[in-house]
Every structure is written in C-alpha cells, then in structure tokens.
Amino acid sequence: MDGKRGLSFYILTGVFILFLIFLYGPTITIAILSFQGPEGGLTFPMRGTSLHWFRDLFAEQAVGDIWGSFRRSLALSMMVMVTTIVLSVMGGLAFRRRFAGSTVLFYVIIASLVIPSILVSLGVGLMFNQLGWNINWYTSAFGAQLTWTLPFGLLIMFAVFNRFDRSFEEAARDQGANPWQVFRHIVLPLIAPSLIGVALFGFTLSYDEFARTLLTAGSRNTLPLEIYGMTTNVTTPVIFALGTLTTVFSFCVIGTFIVFALIWQKRQARRVSDAGKGMV
Amino acid sequence: MSSQDQTAPRASLTSAATPGTEAGKPSLARRILSDGFSSWALALPVTLVLAFFLLAPIALIVVVSFWGSTSFSIYPAFIFDNYEYLLGSQVTYSVFLQTLKFAFLTWAITLVLGFTIAYYLTFHIHSLTWQIVLFLLCTIPFWTSNIIRMISWIPFLGRNGIANQSLMNMGVIDQPLEWLLFSEFSVTLAFVHLYTLFMVVPIFNTMMRIDKSLIAAARDAGANGFQILTNVVIPLCKPGMMIGSIFVVTLVMGDFITVRFMSGSQIANMGRLIQNDISLLAYPGAAATSVVLLITVLIMVAVMLRLVDIRKEL
Incomplete structure (x- = not known):
C-alpha cells in the first residue's frame, strides 16, 4: 500500500503468480499432452510428439459426432448471443424508469442467476415433455441457456445505464429527434463498447454451457455434451486434443471481443464521453 | 432517478393542450405514445x-414433486411419498451435509x-493498463x-500424475498419494479453480471504488x-464480498x-441425487430433491x- 514497494508487495506478487499458474497450468498441461506420440497416455511422460490425436479428431468414426456438435454449438451460441444483446438493451432501457412490477422482475432476474442450472434443465425438459413438444437444441436448450446469459447481460446494462449521462439525449430531443433517432444515433453508439461485453458473455456462456443443456438438447448434442460423453468412454489423449482445440477457439473468440472493445473505447475517447466505462 | 424531470415538461404540455382535464398527470396511454x-x-x-423458461419450469418441478411414479412412468397425483422417502432416508442428510461442506470450504x-x-x-499495481x-x-x-x-486436472493429480511424480522425485513421499484425485480434495480444488473468479471480479470492483x-x-x-485492512478496506468491500459469496x-x-x-x-451431493433420479426416469423423486435444494439455496441467498x-x- 506504500508508494515504495515493501515486503508485502513481493509476497503478494508471488501469490498472484502462483494463482496464475494454478489457473492456467492445467490447461497448458493438457495442451502439451495433446501432442503425445501414438503410444502415449493420459499423463506424462511424453512418448514422442505427434499430431496423431488431432488427426484422430478429424477422422470420422471413433469419437462420435464432434463436428456436427461443434456446428450446433456455434449456431446456438450465435442465437443466444444476439438474443441476449437485444433483450438486455431493451431491458436496460426499460429499467431506467421505475414501472409497476419492476422490483419483482428485478428479483426474478436475480433468481435466474442463483437457481441451480440442473433445476432449469430438469424443469424445461419436463415442461416440453408434458406439453408433448420435442426437446431440441434450438428450442428448449436455447431458452434454458437464455436464463443464464440474460441476467449477466441485464446486470451489465443496468450498470451501464446507471452511469449514463442523459444530457446527450436531452440535447438531441431538444433538436427534434424522435425516440428512435435518439436511441439509434445517441444511445446506441455510447453503449456500444458495453454491448461487446454483453456479447462476450452471451456467446461464451452459451458455447460452454453444460448443465442447462443436458436435459434440454435432445438427441443431437452440443459440444460440451459431446465432450462430457467422451470423458466416460475415451481414455486416450484425443480428449486432450479436443480440449486444446476448443480452448484455443475460445481464446480466439475472447481475444476478438477484447480487441473490438479496445478499438471502440479508443474511438470514443477521441470524442469526449465517459459513457460505457461502467464495464471493462 | 430522473423520471420526474422527464415527465414534468410533458405534463405541462398536456395540461396546456387540454386545460383542466389532466392536471399535471398524463394518462397511461398518452405516456406510452x-x-x-x-x-x-x-x-x-x-x-x-x-x-x-424459468418460472413455469420451476413451478412444474414443484407440482411434479407431488406426483407419483412407477418404475416406467410418472402420473399426476397429490401425494407426499417423494418427500417422505427423501426426508426419511439417512442418505439424504449425509448428502445434504456433504453439499454444505463443499459450499462452505469453497x-x-x-x-x-x-x-x-x-x-x-x-x-x-499502480498503472491502470496493467x-x-x-x-x-x-x-x-x-x-x-x-x-x-x-479434465485438465487429471494429468496433474492422477496416480502417476505430475504432482505424485514430483513429490516422489523430491523424496517427500515413497508411494503415490491416493487422495489427490477422486477425493474431497480434488473436488474442492476444482471448485476453487472454477469459481475464484466469481469472488475476484466483484471484490475488485468495489475495492477500486474506495476513495484512496x-x-x-x-x-x-x-x-x-x-488496521487499515480490517477497519477501512474490508468493511468497504463487504458488498463485493457478498455478491461473490x-x-x-x-x-x-x-x-x-x-x-x-x-x-x-464416489462422492454424492444434492445435484447428483437429482441427476441419479433423472437417469432412472424417477422425475417426481428428482423434483422433490430439487425443491429441497431450491428452498435451501433461496434461503441462503x-x-x-x-x-x-x-x-x-x-
């Protein structure tokens, strides 16, 4: 806490580095192990290095419908992401004023965050069953995942609008802009960087969601379900290869979002505004 | 917030347009328009x-928790069998305690x-960029x-994993530790690994707002x-700590x-009781366990x- 760096700085730096190793170490370990030679097992030592297990992934057969499940996961995450952005912005705008039922809705949103995933999964599955509807990744799983991504999106938007300077809107309104024009030309550009944050949550939480999809996806799996299935019957490093690939994919997605957010923030720093700083 | 300064000018316009009728308060329809x-x-x-996708399914779970089931089907009813079975079994209590134990430790x-x-x-860290x-x-x-x-923990914690091999090479132990993987230890470790972020983010958020x-x-x-830590920082961080918790x-x-x-x-918690019932298609039993879990979680929250x-x- 002192300006000069005392003993506590070095101790805490050590703790922080250990924490990072703890966070990333296992992931790096399986990334290394996924390059095992064809004879290699699930743990060290490495028996040669090869791309054998990655090649296995691309060959049809042994490991189920990985690419089909990847495509479905991708499509589902895009659907969830777009829906989360649109509904969160609308919800954020709605909550700028108190309205009848707003407190109840707020606590339902919190409930959506704290109710165990398995209950949502079970409930949605049962409901579709009782209604005589088929469960599908693009209907029941889509809805079940929204109950997890929407609270994050909405809470981000609430935080953003709490810090939002209304004088810009008032200025536009004074000049005769209609509500849609105010939203399109004033509000939307100002909240855009935070929307990238909402998009990131919407996409990644859906892409990796397991529990809420388990009982709602039906016969055609998403990628996390496919990977889960593999853990019970695959005992070769092919599962590490898949894990490494999907983690690399996640890193690329996260990196893209972060770069976008930084660019937006730079652009905005040039025009004078402090909106959107609520979310990093 | 500023709902007043938004409605105020509009209200005066309205009353000017129709004098005497809607003094000060615009009608709902007019406000929407x-x-x-x-x-x-x-x-x-x-x-x-x-x-x-949230309220209706949860309501259905509550309803189904009173339904009956045979080994191959479930039927609507209003019976307490599922709860009697659940609350009458010793297993439930030990599993419940195990769940609380993991929650507390984590x-x-x-x-x-x-x-x-x-x-x-x-x-x-003094630079904002860093x-x-x-x-x-x-x-x-x-x-x-x-x-x-x-999955990433397996090569680390397994019988022949990195942890055991390093410890044996260092001469700390003679034979592999069996409790590293597939134990309460590994479960807690994974929880900490997965969920520490949920503490870091809200606490960091409140801490950054403390006036230096x-x-x-x-x-x-x-x-x-x-003394600064216990008397200034920790009290001011309580909201973040609560949200993380x-x-x-x-x-x-x-x-x-x-x-x-x-x-x-090898270890059971409430969620696994539910999942077991589901895999046996015993939905009313799963629903009853779900209700107990839901009530517990809601009380804690x-x-x-x-x-x-x-x-x-x-």
Missing part, C-alpha cells in the same frame, strides 16, 4: 423468456484467495469450458497496515458435474441479500 419506448413494452421480451477458500488477488491488483491486463488474465478462464478445465484519501486519512490517524455458494450448492467428475462418482443492496452496487 409520447415515450415511444414504453418501459413495459421494453421489458416484455425478457419477462416472457424468464416466465416461460466459499472460505475463494473468499480469502479472491480478496487477496483483488487487493493486490487494486493497491499494489490493472486491466492482469484483471483480464484472471477472468479469461471464466469464458472457457468448465468441463475441459476439470480514506486510507491516507487512516494512516495519518496512526493506523498501521493491518452469492455466486460461489449457489454455484457449488447446485453443482453436480464437478462432484461427479472430480470424485470419480435471501440471508446474503439482507447484507447487501444489489441495486445500489450496480
């Missing part, structure tokens, strides 16, 4: 999604760890797959580092996959929400 974006209309889609460890990390980022970079480093794993992150002059004032008044406790209470995977199916006003923290 003049606002263009009515709050209700805007909140409707979210409300519908949550009503249909909560305590992630709280201390998360607080330490947030404290380091806030008070020891704060953001290091903070992102801590949060990125949150956006990757939990299942992959669990308060700390300077405390030091001027003669407080030492430890809500996340961690509810995630661990409702978990089934981490316990299943990291214990090699209600208690924690009394200690923090989330709407103020946003």
